[in-house]
Amino acid sequence: MRSAWPSSLAVAALWASRFVFARMPYKVQTPPLDTDWTYTVGTDPWPEHPRPQLRREAWQSLNGLWTWRAAASPDDVGSPPKAGPLDREVMVPSCIESGLSGLQILNVRDMWYETTFDVPSDWKGQQVLLNFEAVDYEATVFVNGVEKTSHVGGYARFTINVTDIVKFGGTNDLLVFVSDPTDAIVIPVGKQTLNPSHIFYRSCSGIWQQVWIESAPEDHISRLDVAADMDGLMTVNVLSSVHKGAKVEVKVFGQNGSEIASQTGSADEQFAFTVENPDLWWPDSPTLYNLTVTLGDDEVNSYTGFRTVFKGKVEGVMRHLLNGEFVFQFGTLDQGYWPDGLHTPPSREAMVYDLQVLKNFGMNMLRKHIKIEPDLFYEACDRMGLLVIQDMPALSASKTPNDEEQAEFQRQLELMINEHKSYPSIYSWVIYNEGWGQRHSDPAPEGGLTEVIRKLDPTRLINSISGWDDHGYGDYHDNHNYAHPQCGTPFYSRPKTPYDPERIGFQGEYGGIGHNVSIEHMWNVQAAINTIPETYEINEDLASYSYRSMVLFRDLREQTERYACSGAVYTQTTDVEGEVNGLLTYDRRFMRPDLEQWQEDIQSLYEAAVSRGGRPVGSGKVKNWVCVHLWRGSCVIDAPIEQAALLRHNTMQRLQATRPRSSMSSKMTS
Structure with a gap:
């Protein structure tokens, strides 16, 4: 873990740079081929809640225009940027190699992103969770000048608890360093390459899926595993952030919105119960059932389908x-x-x-x-x-x-x-x-x-x-x-x-x-x-x-x-x-x-x-x-x-x- 910035003056200087230096404004770059959606995206992309199986009511999208700059030198890598302000606007989420990013830049491996976000004052007393759905490939995240975490992997989500350093009812700074080696080392890349040829394609680097914050109690549901089979047997595992073994409750709702089953169990311990005579999930009849899951003061909405x-x-x-x-x-x-x-x-x-x-x-x-x-x-x-x-x-x-x-x-x-x-x-x-x-x-x-x-x-x-x-x-x-x-x-x-x-x-x-x-x-x-x-x-x-x-x-x-x-x-x-x-x-x-x-x-x-x-x-x-x-x-x-x-x-x-x-x-x- 790298140390935090040496003083609040550094944070203030970076913030002031936004106003001193002119930024290159965002504009969709003309791609080698467009679609009917290319020029209709606007600057508020992907407004939908990104996790439909673990959804809380209090959340806020951080998608949109951020600032961006390629890392200028080895000294500008992995620590707060030393080579000047982030001087270009970029669309998040997007691949920097794409036209929709506003950059369409190839062969940049190390880069910086920055944005600001407000945390509602009525979230005070709750935990503030900062979520990244996917960043390709390695991300180091700073909030208000403090390095919070590094994450490796271009396809997996990660969540950071930033409660201790955010300003409630005020503006917060989010800075992300991204490094994407692509072909340089052996990593899961799919068909990405820096040298496209027939069945291998242009690479994707940067923050390419949604970024968002949500409010949750101190002891909250960190993951929800649900399996429902053709006999109506539901198997549930509710992973908690703090208190293993805490009481949890699962409610299942039928097609008319009425509660048809409920069960209590313990967090971090798999438990099972039966829903009587469920309609099964088939490709030609994809019946789904809505769920609410409660752990203490935390309630999330989810869904499942019964199939084996x-x-x-x-x-x-x-x-x-x-x-x-x-x-x-x-x-x-x-x-x-x-x-x-x-x-x-x-x-x-x-x-x-x-x-x-x-x-x-x-x-x-x-x-x-x-x-x-x-x-x-x-x-x-x-x-x-x-x-x-x-x-x-x-x-x-x-x-x-x-x-x-x-x-x-x-x-x-x-x-x-x-x-x-x-x-x-x-x-x-x-x-x-x-x-x-x-x-x-x-x-x-x-x-x-x-x-x-x-x-x-x-x-x-x-x-x-x-x-x-x-x-x-x-x-x-x-x-x-x-x-x-x-x-x-x-x-x-x-x-x-x-x-x-x-x-x-x-x-x-x-x-x-x-x-x-x-x-x-x-x-x-x-x-x-x-x-x-x-x-x-x-x-x-x-x-x-x-x-x-x-x-x-x-x-x-x-x-x-x-x-x-x-x-x-x-x-x-x-x-x-x-x-x-x-x-x-x-x-x-x-x-x-x-x-x-x-x-x-x-x-x-x-x-x-x-x-x-x-x-x-x-x-x-x-x-x-x-x-x-x-x-x-x-x-x-x-x-x-x-x-x-x-x-x-x-x-x-x-x-x-x-x-x-x-x-x-x-x-x-x-």
Whole structure:
């Protein structure tokens, strides 16, 4: 821990510098490609409460315009800045490499952020918690000149108790130093790189998810773990900040807002109780129940869904089972990149739009690919009925971690599990993708990591290896084969092992058929454009694209009928930089597939699964998945309720309108 600033004069000098030096004002920088949301974000981004499963009423967003400066020298790193004021405005949250940040600066590894915030006077007597949802990669935080903490990890949240140093009813200074090594060391980075090339993309550095403060009692709930199964059994663990063993109470509310169950227990000790005859959570009927949890004077709002995920044999074939039934899972590889915001979607509306597209196609699943999204993403999946395969962000694909780096990978893997294991939509964890950052040792590293996850979260399945370098661990035998599926079949290429009948046959990635579009829909960076020929398959027109996609659906359907295919992940939701194999282009303005044909083909996969003992298609009552916030039986959206149906209709119309007839050729011109 570094010492605090030497005197109050230093704090005063930094504060005065705001007024002495002119700052470069914020302006959206023109990205290589924009979206319909780029220039509508404004200066109050992401106003929504960021933690829907641990929500208190007293909170305040710190998002918006902060000041920023790159660290000027080694002496300007990690301690209060010595090289002058922070002289540029930046949007928080955002990646500094993005147009939305107002900077669009590449290859800056060390940087300073600053803002001020007021703490309401009526919070006095309570604890003030400062929350960061994600900072990439290492953050050192100073409040009113006092260094409070350092945090390592680009995808995990952290909370700082700043009660002892804030001014109630007054203005407080918040200074953050961020260092992001990206390629310099072996850390979880996903697909980020300083040298983008085809399937590896522009990096994201800085404060890229929300920052906020909240008020809580001294003894408050620091984490809430909830699991609810198909038999109505709720298992709860309420972690306390101070008093282990303190009394806690959980209340469950039904669809009409009435209390249907309650239970008391002790903090930091897991306890369980039963809710009688709950409506189960299904993709076509994603019923959720609201909760209030009380610890002393602290009360938080949350929610859960009753569902059980496990594996078992159906008609002699090992399957993943949801609520005891084989549900064929089909969705996309969802990378979550945006041309204007990179890792950070322009808004919740934009983020949810992608999910609406998948639901409109009739998909019931997505694979969140080596990236962790804001919690609001998983809440939207819970409410829409989209199953989520959650990947651990990968280590470098070209480097092997040493012992220390492997231990750090495991630490961050455990953080991911603990932070997200209460979201009903997440049903499977992925440890390694295609051997990236996987040590070649005996025993194989995924064996121990699989057991770590089993202990942390016994309620989900584990895909230890997605792609190859498979040593038999986990619940899935996962094949990646572009552009021909090999899903639970007696023929195989990668992984170079035959299908294991004691695990679930799964096509973790396939498809990837590409189609060039005109430059206005392209990431206009020449290095990315140069890599387009690396796409697994290029179709010169939409007619051939439609034909090839139908062939792939036919192969997958027949492998479901004949062999042991239980689900598949199509690559991918959108284009990303030099990849042109998305259902939508990177700007989300152009759709390649014939929507009606894909809806029919996807439905045929579900029907093929029914012929092998799968759950009948449409067994559940389809709910209004536009509903984003459900509290005590009332559906609340950010627009009048009559606009909910219009939103779904407009999404359908937009998708249909942006796709030209398949007879039209749409070749890229540069």
